[in-house]
Amino acid sequence: MLIFEISKKDRCNPSQAPLEKAAVEKIPDRFRRKQRPLLPQVSELQALRHYTRLSQQNFSIDTHFYPLGSCTMKYNPRACNRLAMLPQLLGRHPYAPETTGQGFLACMYELQEMLKDITGMAAVSLTPLAGAQGEFTGVAMIRAYHDSRGDTGRSEILVPDAAHGTNPATATMCGYSVREIPTGREGDVDLEELKAAVGPKTAGLMLTNPSTLGVFERHITEIARVVHDAGGLLYYDGANLNAILGKVKPGDMGFDVIHMNLHKTFSTPHGGGGPGAGPVGANETLQPFLPVPVVTHEGGEYRWLTEISLPHSIGRLSAFMGNAGVLLRAYVYARLLGRDGMQRVAEFSTLNANYMAAQLAKAGFQLAYPDRRASHEFIITLKQLKDETGVIAMDVAKRLLDKGYHAPTTYFPLLVPECFLIEPTESEDKDVLDGFIDAMTEIAAEAKDSPEQVKGAPHTTPVRRLDDVRAARQLDLRWRPRD
């Protein structure tokens, strides 16, 4: 039932609004609204009950194992939420003077400093609002760098074929054309193809390392040399930073600019699709182009640096300073982990992934890269299962929901057929991983014995499998009253 179907005319919540309606006769009639908007008219209890019940129709980290590859669905510590929601922090206006926000700015400055260290970069800007905006920032900075040198002939961004869709979409938004580089048999970038592709048109390369194939790019130093020799720059997509936290710094691998997804690596909540935060780090070459504002600490005071002191900046990406509340959660998380805790994130997320890969292989599942170490995630391909039983990866994903597990990422990366990209994260314990492996084993058996049960899944969720084709063809994007 929708909230609008509970609604009754003339019901309201007097305690949530001013006691009476103030006069508005100074607003001439021609500017005024004639008909009230269709907002629900429900009591506070009705609203509370409705949205509480809706929440119970979600899978979430707090209720289920959620091994979604490339999304880092780790535990979101409650302390981070509580401490980012202290009333003074929530009540502060973004244009309140810096003198009234020294406590807040201290957190932002220290977060910048920690992220510099972790990434091996010369400077960090916290302002990008999500991973994709961080990517945009990075590529726009690469463009600004080439333009600043009068090097305007570079029109291509190179992207491995295993990349996230945001990489090519970002290159387009920055006015570049996209050239895909194929992946070699063992999951590394095909170096010969890369060497053939670089040249005077190359503006840069966008790379995730470990890659979306769940393996560490072993030739990264050579790749960086090839791109740099051609005059291009290297952009690091921080989607998989969890795997190497405190182990390797992107700056040391040769990257010039990087973004981080704090809603992955730094455990800020995914919130059903955001908010994220996508801070960007740059080496000394690209530092002048970072987006503003950036926090600085001078003479015992914290203050914002703006376009006035950073004239080469690519500018602003949001109305204010970024997703402050998300950055505060990440700051608290970083302080709770400390320097040793960072390394342990990489160690135990990697241990969990390698353990699951080994156990699934023993259970008869086929690893996409059986000769490689898994990073914090790994891929299995269900192509053999499909050939034998007709059950496809999507069916297995839906059947996992019946067994109380959120499905891994399916059908990504695009170059592995019928694939699952599985990322357990460090915060799950061995018993949970074993339970998931048992569920996968059961489903494989069901696929052989009673394939219809798997193809018809899910059976136990609030709704059965949804008709996506109908959703796109008979668009129903809003509720309308019957009369």
Add this chain to the structure above:
Amino acid sequence: MPFIPHTEADIKAMLEAVGVDSIETLFDEIPAELRCGELTNVPPRMNEFEVTRLMLERAEQDGYYINFIGAGAYEHHIPAAVWEITTRGEFYSAYTPYQAEASQGTLQVLYEFQTMMASLTGMDVANASLYDGASALAEAVLMAVRTHRKARRVLIPTTVHPVYRQVTHSIVTNQDIELLSVPFSKQGGHTVLDALKSHEGGDLAALVIPQPNFFGVLEDVDELTNWAHRHNALVIAVVNPVALALLAPPGEWGDAGADIVVGEGQPLGAPLSSGGPYFGFMCCRQAHVRQMPGRIVGRTVDATGNPGFTLTLQAREQHIRRSKATSNICTNQGLLVTAATIHMALLGPEGLERVAAQCHANTLALLEKLTAMSGVERVFDRPVFHEAVLRLSSPANDVLRALEGQGILGGYNLTQYYPELGEAILVCATETRGHEDIDKYTFHMERIMSKRRLDPPCAVKANPKD
């Protein structure tokens, strides 16, 4: 180990299963020369009670102020239930609802949100959010250019928030799109048709119309909309969702209505929080929905014919279309949209209208009191919603600093972006700034403007409660 549940026995069993002798061996594919040492700039870990103490101290240091700043972010009452429900783990710690059957809660919330926003703006459809109001305007400009097909020039009046204009420039500049500014009337602080005349005849993709505009002033949206449509340009409306409880929805502007509507969703349940997270919203006509960026939720049926919700029109998005997607946006502001939906449900049409009316009334009351003193005057003579520009006879910066010393944030200093207005500030009184706050502001402003300064003169106290 914080947030890592492994016992020694677990670790041993897991390493045996993998067939390695140590966790360190799992990193042996990383070239040794790339491995880093200790993270010296990350401090050692703290316990939860130590971090709590640190954060409490920092929050105390920042203190409380009586806020009369608006300028794109507004202090409103947020019902207690909004964030109690929003931060339930099932909403807070869920991912983007790709697995629809395991995400019906989030999906239905988004469908309800789309319904509310479409109705509030008078448009056919809404998406499930963008990052914020400024980046939503940039996306609207890109969408207008895609939809128009022929023109790549967009008119943005200088009455649009100056930072929105900067952000739009940062985001669209690499795609050969020309942004042209339009000056405002010195008398009314609005955009007049005369100022648009010089652009007639040129190929225009869109005209941006803010309502209310950055100065709080109401624009003549009907005639601006009709002008744009007469010249074959789309209309992009930039609106405040709370104001829409009182003001004509963009879908009804002029003869045909606006084509794309965007805005900052923060006034609907998002705390000020130093600038974010907020959310941007976008609505449009049904005919343009395939050009819209971001997630969209549709209602459909399941295998047994029961209704359910799913992400739809995904062929527009980056994970399917890659370099040909309508935008690179992936993660948006889902949790803020959840809060906004609950916020709107708790206020209802009557509550939202009362909030809007009270904001308007409080601002008029503030203006009346402030302009009654010498040295403070209204700059524009047009009707306003809940903000207005005041010119001061003393330097704006000094006056605002002196007010800050009394625990009052007196407004937004306009001298950086609008030096032509002189020593001008933008003031705002929402429904939370009642008579007591307005009287306090007036009392101190009076003293400051008449140079009868309090002791110590102009000093800024570290803590206004002292």
